[in-house]
Amino acid sequence: MGENLLEIKGLCKHFNLKKSIFEKNKKVLHAVDDVTLEIKKGETLGLVGESGCGKTTLGRTVVKLYEPTSGEIVYDNKNITNLNFQEMKSFRRKIQMIFQDPYASLNPRQTIGDIIKEPMEIHNLYEEKNRDKKVLEILELVGLNSSHMSRYPHEFSGGQRQRVGIARALACDPEFIVCDEPISALDVSIQAQIINTLEDLQKKLGLTYLFIAHDLSMVKHISDRVGIMYLGK
Ligand SMILES: Nc1ncnc2c1ncn2[C@@H]1O[C@H](COP(=O)(O)OP(=O)(O)O)[C@@H](O)[C@H]1O
Numbered sequence: 020m021g022e023n024l025l026e027i028k029g030l031c032k033h034f035n036l037k038k039s040i041f042e043k044n045k046k047v048l049h050a051v052d053d054v055t056l057e058i059k060k061g062e063t064l065g066l067v068g069e070s071g072c073g074k075t076t077l078g079r080t081v082v083k084l085y086e087p088t089s090g091e092i093v094y095d096n097k098n099i100t101n102l103n104f105q106e107m108k109s110f111r112r113k114i115q116m117i118f119q120d121p122y123a124s125l126n127p128r129q130t131i132g133d134i135i136k137e138p139m140e141i142h143n144l145y146e147e148k149n150r151d152k153k154v155l156e157i158l159e160l161v162g163l164n165s166s167h168m169s170r171y172p173h174e175f176s177g178g179q180r181q182r183v184g185i186a187r188a189l190a191c192d193p194e195f196i197v198c199d200e201p202i203s204a205l206d207v208s209i210q211a212q213i214i215n216t217l218e219d220l221q222k223k224l225g226l227t228y229l230f231i232a233h234d235l236s237m238v239k240h241i242s243d244r245v246g247i248m249y250l251g252k
Pocket residue numbers: 034048050068069070071072073074075076077
C-alpha cells in the first residue's frame with residue numbers, strides 16, 4: 020500500500036432542476052460540491068453521511084455513470100475526467116459498482132448465469148467456451164454455487180441477491196469497486212455476512228473499495244479511513 024489508485028480533485032456534480040413557471044431563475048442543485056479525496060491501492064475508504072448528502076451521486080460520478088460538472092478524476096495516474104465513451108471502455112472494466120438495491124439492479128428476466136456472463140461478453144473477456152467455468156468460479160467466490168446458475172433473481176433472498184450483484188461486479192476482473200450502501204437494504208443478521216464476504220474478496224483479489232454507508236457502525240469495521248460527507252461537501 021502506498022500508491023494512489025484514485026484521486027479526486029475539486030469534484031462537482033450539479034443537477035439543473037426544471038424551473039416552474041413562477042420562477043425566474045433556473046435552480047441548480049449542488050449534489051456533489053468540491054470533493055477532494057485519495058484512495059490508495061488495496062485500501063478501503065469509508066464514506067458516511069446522512070441520506071441525500073450526495074454519496075450516491077459521488078459514487079456514480081467516480082465510475083463515470085454521470086459526467087462531472089467540474090473537477091478532476093485521476094485513476095491509476097491517468098486523468099479520466101474527459102474521456103469519451105470509447106476511451107472509457109477499458110476503465111469501465113476495472114472500475115465497477117455494487118448497488119444499494121440488488122433487486123432493482125438485476126434484470127428479472129435473466130438467469131443468474133446470464134447476468135454474470137453479460138459483462139464478460141460486453142468486454143470480450145475469456146474465450147466463449149470458458150465463460151461458464153468462469154461464472155462458476157465467481158459464484159463460488161461470493162458464496163453461491165452451480166445450482167444457482169439457471170435460477171432467476173426473484174428466487175433468491177435479499178442477501179443472496181446482493182451476492183449476485185457482487186458476482187456481477189467481479190465478472191470483468193475489476194480493480195476498484197464502489198460499494199454504494201451494499202448492506203442497507205438487508206436484514207441486520209445478514210449484513211455482517213456480506214461485509215465478511217467483501218473483506219475476503221478484497222484480500223483474495225487485491226481489490227480497492229470506496230465503501231458508502233449512512234451510518235458509522237459497519238463502515239468503522241471495514242474501512243482503513245473514513246470520510247464524512249455533508250451537503251455535498
Ligand atoms: N439525477 C438527479 N437529478 C436531480 N437531482 C438529483 C439526481 N440524483 C440525485 N439528486 C439529488 O442530489 C442530492 C444527493 O442525492 P444522492 O447522491 O442520492 O444522496 P445520498 O446517496 O447521499 O442519499 C439529493 O438532494 C437528490 O435529490
